[in-house]
Amino acid sequence: MQTDTKSRIDQTTSQSGQPVTVLRFEGDISSASKDAVIGSYQSLSKTTVKTLLLDFTKVEYINSSGIALVIQLLMEAANSGQKVLAFGLSAHFQKVFTMVGITKYAGLFPDQAAALATI
Amino acid sequence: MTATTARTTTVEVRLPSRLGFEKVAMSTAASVAKLMGFREERIDDLKTAVAEACINAIEHGNRLNEKLSVGVTLSAGTDALEVKVMDDGKGMKTQPAKPDIDRKMHGEEDPRGMGMFLIQALVDEAEWVVGANGKGSYVRLVIRLDKEEA
Numbered sequence: 001m002q003t004d005t006k007s008r009i010d011q012t013t014s015q016s017g018q019p020v021t022v023l024r025f026e027g028d029i030s031s032a033s034k035d036a037v038i039g040s041y042q043s044l045s046k047t048t049v050k051t052l053l054l055d056f057t058k059v060e061y062i063n064s065s066g067i068a069l070v071i072q073l074l075m076e077a078a079n080s081g082q083k084v085l086a087f088g089l090s091a092h093f094q095k096v097f098t099m100v101g102i103t104k105y106a107g108l109f110p111d112q113a114a115a116l117a118t119i
Numbered sequence: 120m121t122a123t124t125a126r127t128t129t130v131e132v133r134l135p136s137r138l139g140f141e142k143v144a145m146s147t148a149a150s151v152a153k154l155m156g157f158r159e160e161r162i163d164d165l166k167t168a169v170a171e172a173c174i175n176a177i178e179h180g181n182r183l184n185e186k187l188s189v190g191v192t193l194s195a196g197t198d199a200l201e202v203k204v205m206d207d208g209k210g211m212k213t214q215p216a217k218p219d220i221d222r223k224m225h226g227e228e229d230p231r232g233m234g235m236f237l238i239q240a241l242v243d244e245a246e247w248v249v250g251a252n253g254k255g256s257y258v259r260l261v262i263r264l265d266k267e268e269a
Contacts, residue, residue, distance in 0.1 A: 031138060063171065064231065064233040068230035068233070069230075074224065075226065091163075092160070099236075099237070101219075101221075104221075
């Protein structure tokens with residue numbers, strides 16, 4: 001019954017010319033999303049990927065188990081010295097991410113352009 | 120199922136103890152709240168709180184036993200919506216603690232375990248009630264209409 005989470009990896013460049021990897025999610029993010037969130041992240045090279053954007057534009061539902069997966073991703077990224085930014089969250093989930101403290105470890109931006117402008 | 124008394128309209132939903140079905144309760148709660156005139160922002164808060172309460176009931180209360188169901192009762196009053204989420208578990212005896220993101224990031228605290236905190240943070244009242252004889256526990260949530268909504 002839990003909706004599948006789709007994920008896609010794109011490459012782009014920041015305004016300052018730095019390579020940036022974008023992990024785009026679609027669907028729900030819940031306990032059933034481990035492969036889409038952690039699996040996709042772990043498929044990235046820790047040596048070449050230095051900056052990662054998480055795209056939540058097409059995500060409508062995130063529950064606490066899904067937030068826990070995002071925290072696990074942030075933990076692994078921090079241990080690998082990678083910078084993570086997120087964009088596309090609804091106002092409600094921006095509030096929820098702020099409440100649980102995620103903003104301390106990942107900046108939240110309204111869209112990709114706003115996130116890339118800070119890199 | 121619905122029932123109406125002089126001041127309260129009640130809607131009841133029964134969910135199987137299977138993850139994902141919390142979205143049925145979430146959608147029902149959102150529909151009732153919309154009919155009551157809640158703002159979208161508060162409906163989003165309610166949806167997350169109801170979903171987390173149902174997930175706790177499915178996972179921890181009924182331990183994913185699909186022979187057991189989770190009962191959700193929505194009681195719409197004139198100025199507030201009360202939601203009860205009932206399961207067959209022993210209930211929560213501790214109050215929710217605020218998640219410590221630093222401890223989570225350092226692997227000193229389980230990254231999960233934020234549901235109760237979110238429930239309490241997003242609604243006006245949250246109460247965990249332990250059922251008699253160690254069964255039939257429930258969480259009771261109340262979300263109030265703002266003056267400009269009412």
